[in-house]
Amino acid sequence: MNLCDCGTIKRIMEGAGIGFRKDLGQNFLISSEVPIRCAEGCEANENTLILEIGPGIGCMTDALACRFRHVVAVEIDDRLIPVLAETLAEHDNVTVHHGDIMKTDIAALLEETKARYGLPSDIPVAVCANLPYYITTPILMYLVECGVKFSSITVMVQAEVADRLTAKAGTAAYGAISAVLAYYGEMKRLFTVPSGCFMPQPKVNSAVVRLALYQDNPYSTKSEKVLFRTIHAAFEQRRKTLLNALSSGFSNIGKDKLAEIIEKAGLPPQIRGEKLDITQFVTLSNFIYEETEIL
Numbered sequence: 001m002n003l004c005d006c007g008t009i010k011r012i013m014e015g016a017g018i019g020f021r022k023d024l025g026q027n028f029l030i031s032s033e034v035p036i037r038c039a040e041g042c043e044a045n046e047n048t049l050i051l052e053i054g055p056g057i058g059c060m061t062d063a064l065a066c067r068f069r070h071v072v073a074v075e076i077d078d079r080l081i082p083v084l085a086e087t088l089a090e091h092d093n094v095t096v097h098h099g100d101i102m103k104t105d106i107a108a109l110l111e112e113t114k115a116r117y118g119l120p121s122d123i124p125v126a127v128c129a130n131l132p133y134y135i136t137t138p139i140l141m142y143l144v145e146c147g148v149k150f151s152s153i154t155v156m157v158q159a160e161v162a163d164r165l166t167a168k169a170g171t172a173a174y175g176a177i178s179a180v181l182a183y184y185g186e187m188k189r190l191f192t193v194p195s196g197c198f199m200p201q202p203k204v205n206s207a208v209v210r211l212a213l214y215q216d217n218p219y220s221t222k223s224e225k226v227l228f229r230t231i232h233a234a235f236e237q238r239r240k241t242l243l244n245a246l247s248s249g250f251s252n253i254g255k256d257k258l259a260e261i262i263e264k265a266g267l268p269p270q271i272r273g274e275k276l277d278i279t280q281f282v283t284l285s286n287f288i289y290e291e292t293e294i295l
């Protein structure tokens with residue numbers, strides 16, 4: 001069964017008596033080439049355990065199951081669980097978990113799956129998903145903070161979000177999420193997916209990006225909490241100078257002290273936060289941590 005075929009999807013949905021839920025970001029892929037390219041884009045070997053978020057009716061899951069050792073797919077929509085049991089019946093290496101990814105203990109789910117299927121405890125784990133667009137950034141943050149050492153996170157997102165995720169310091173698209181994710185790994189845009197590749201067709205194009213996660217973080221951070229607070233403060237008021245933005249974000253540190261810290265970090269006094277790359281944010285936040293009683 002070709003799960004990326006328009007007619008097949010319609011038949012499956014009608015057969016189950018269900019429609020697409022816009023509020024859950026249900027735009028299903030109708031191009032069988034795209035899931036294969038996503039699976040290749042993971043750059044993971046075949047002995048990998050894949051976490052998929054939002055399998056829908058299983059178009060991407062099918063491609064992932066054909067290529068990788070095991071797939072765990074987390075789907076929030078209870079109406080799709082019996083559908084997936086049928087569409088993925090031919091694969092014995094897929095586990096469908098009904099739940100909200102944002103409320104799922106991902107580390108525990110992966111451990112359970114390894115134990116149940118006799119997978120090696122040190123099997124590489126990667127994420128591959130066509131993400132629901134209403135919740136892209138929170139999911140990405142949840143994934144990097146969930147305590148699992150993924151080798152990579154390959155996701156389809158709206159093209160404009162892909163621009164933000166891959167933006168370099170000083171560009172218009174560069175934002176807090178670009179800097180925060182750069183702390184965790186190297187982000188790369190892989191390819192564009194036209195809106196015509198989905199049903200129902202969204203208004204905008206999508207793109208696939210891959211975050212290759214650092215297995216040993218190269219940044220010597222004194223406090224991740226202060227680092228992320230510094231980044232968020234800098235972008236909260238991105239039109240202001242870094243000094244003014246930090247004065248608002250760290251109102252309990254005096255402006256003179258912050259000016260001194262900015263100078264110690266080797267940054268020009270009038271610089272804007274949006275010009276700083278992740279290395280500069282780490283240096284700056286280390287000075288904030290060391291020179292103040294923040295925390």
Ligand code: SAM
Pocket residue numbers: 024025026027028029053054055056057058059060061074075076077099100101102130131132133135
């Ligand atoms: N993977 C399918 C495909 O590519 O055709 C469907 C992708 S569709 C863009 C997003 C999927 O994520 C939907 O199946 C939706 O029900 C599911 N979803 C939405 N929010 C979710 C959440 N918080 N946790 C898990 N799945 C979610």
